Amino acid sequence: MPKITYIEYDGEEHVVEASEGSTVMQTAVDNGVPGIDGDCGGFCSCATCHVYVEPAWIDKVGPPNDDEAAMLDYAGNIRDNSRLGCQITITEELDGLVVRTPESQH
Template sequence: MAKITFVEFDGTEHSVEAKNGASVMEAAIRDSIPGIDADCGGACACATCHVYVDANFMDKVGQPNDMEQSMLDFAENVESNSRLSCQITVKDDLDGLIVRMPESQA
């Protein structure tokens, strides 16, 4: 299990416990985190679960694959630390992960 903190654009924080093997998006949906719509259900076919990964965790979450990068090309306000939360798999070393939502998902 890992503790993940979601930070809305306005600064409101929501911390959840996520099971290993689940996606960060699944943890958000399970706990009704505002700003993570996940319209495609985690199929990497939209960008409604776009997040900014805290710099301390970028090495641990890795880089987006080609499919994810293609979807991020359609997202608003993409930054170098942008990821789709449906493509980040929870594992022990992500305990304490902080992700922020872009303004477009407020």
């Protein structure tokens, strides 16, 4: 199973195993990772799963699609590496993925 590392704004790390086909958001919610709520259930309509993808992973994760980019406007504190966790599907290639949660979500 791929492992995902979530780093809170204060540096606290949570390493969790993720099921392939799940999402960064669902894996966080299922494992009680603080700072990722997923209020909309993963339908790209709330931005409560905003994460910053570590630079080494940007190419593997890929850019947001148009709908995600539009929803990110509501998240605040957007950076070039901002993504919605509900839109990042876990694959074996993402084993070791590292994402950070914004302070505004805590």
